[in-house]
Amino acid sequence: MFLEKLFSKGKKENEVIGDITKHIKLLCTACGFFKTALETDNPNLMRKVMDIERVGDAIRRDIISRIYEGAFLPYLRPDLCKFVEIVDSIFDLLEDTGYKYLDLKLPEQLRGECIQVAFLNRRICEMLLITFESMLKGEDLREKILAIRIYEKKIDDIKFDLIRDARKIEITNFWEGEILSQFLSCLTSISDVIEDASDHLQVIHVSMK
Amino acid sequence: MKVKEFMTTNIESIDHKRSVYHAVERMVNRRIRSLLVRFPGNEREYGVITARDVVFKVLAKGIDPKKIDVSKIASKPIVSIDQNMDFKEVAKIMDESDIARAFVYDQDRIIGLVALMDVMSASIIARARGEYVS
Numbered sequence: 001m002f003l004e005k006l007f008s009k010g011k012k013e014n015e016v017i018g019d020i021t022k023h024i025k026l027l028c029t030a031c032g033f034f035k036t037a038l039e040t041d042n043p044n045l046m047r048k049v050m051d052i053e054r055v056g057d058a059i060r061r062d063i064i065s066r067i068y069e070g071a072f073l074p075y076l077r078p079d080l081c082k083f084v085e086i087v088d089s090i091f092d093l094l095e096d097t098g099y100k101y102l103d104l105k106l107p108e109q110l111r112g113e114c115i116q117v118a119f120l121n122r123r124i125c126e127m128l129l130i131t132f133e134s135m136l137k138g139e140d141l142r143e144k145i146l147a148i149r150i151y152e153k154k155i156d157d158i159k160f161d162l163i164r165d166a167r168k169i170e171i172t173n174f175w176e177g178e179i180l181s182q183f184l185s186c187l188t189s190i191s192d193v194i195e196d197a198s199d200h201l202q203v204i205h206v207s208m209k
Numbered sequence: 210m211k212v213k214e215f216m217t218t219n220i221e222s223i224d225h226k227r228s229v230y231h232a233v234e235r236m237v238n239r240r241i242r243s244l245l246v247r248f249p250g251n252e253r254e255y256g257v258i259t260a261r262d263v264v265f266k267v268l269a270k271g272i273d274p275k276k277i278d279v280s281k282i283a284s285k286p287i288v289s290i291d292q293n294m295d296f297k298e299v300a301k302i303m304d305e306s307d308i309a310r311a312f313v314y315d316q317d318r319i320i321g322l323v324a325l326m327d328v329m330s331a332s333i334i335a336r337a338r339g340e341y342v343s
Contacts, residue, residue, distance in 0.1 A: 112218065113218065113219070116218060119214075123214070123334075126338070127334075127337065127338065130337065130338060130339070143333065143336060143337045144337045146333055146337070147333055147334045147336075147337035147338070150330045150333060150334060151334070154215070154330070157217070158218075158219070161219040
């Protein structure tokens with residue numbers, strides 16, 4: 001294991017790595033629930049995304065505490081913490097998007113594109129997990145990070161189509177339009193934050209060399 | 210990796226009677242390289258017009274794009290593929306048919322488009338994912 005070679009990988013380090021993996025896997029689950037909730041228009045399932053966010057919060061607190069209790073070499077701690085915080089901000093964004101969805105009636109002509117974005121969000125999360133695990137093995141991350149960028153670009157393309165299609169929808173009430181706009185904006189910016197997280201993994205990877 | 214995971218779902222189309230100039234405007238405005246051409250009659254009767262068609266068949270020959278209909282330069286029939294097809298199979302079809310894009314069907318309805326760039330991107334993603342993702 002890459003980290004094992006660089007640090008005396010003790011119990012605390014193992015726990016932190018295990019928890020970071022769990023944190024990202026939970027994010028994949030949340031993205032999966034979000035996509036299914038959107039597909040089936042299921043508000044109960046969407047509320048589960050909020051429950052998962054709280055579990056993610058607890059895991060983040062544990063990871064940060066363990067790191068500052070002495071896991072890993074001091075120079076690595078801020079970067080690891082930052083990565084965990086970025087992943088946590090994805091949970092927050094997903095939760096916000098979920099709340100906005102519960103607050104609006106999504107026009108059916110936009111649902112297909114929104115589901116496609118949610119599907120790609122799930123895929124990009126899986127790729128983040130793969131990238132993290134590859135980093136632990138000391139593998140080259142270039143290909144994985146490129147895959148994340150490709151996903152992100154794909155979502156960006158759909159975003160422009162979504163905005164164009166949303167403009168065609170007649171809005172009768174200011175808040176209806178405002179919440180729809182916020183929902184689309186949140187949904188399509190999740191991948192930006194995942195890309196930031198992957199860029200940060202690359203920073204950690206380089207700093208370990 | 211299946212086609213439906215990575216196809217472009219927003220397809221721009223144009224009526225066969227519109228001028229090539231109109232098609233050029235649409236492509237430049239939307240920053241796309243092709244348009245699906247709708248012909249009357251059969252639901253599945255489609256053609257495709259690409260930037261390559263416009264440049265080689267109209268502009269290079271000095272023809273006024275306002276005076277020629279899309280139907281005159283559109284390629285027909287289009288190559289269609291199934292949404293559950295693997296990207297490797299699509300690459301093979303594109304190679305054999307010498308085409309840069311294929312349209313994805315769900316029964317009788319066109320639901321997406323796969324271009325060369327999509328095939329390349331999908332190959333990168335499939336490599337990066339390895340056997341990990343189900």
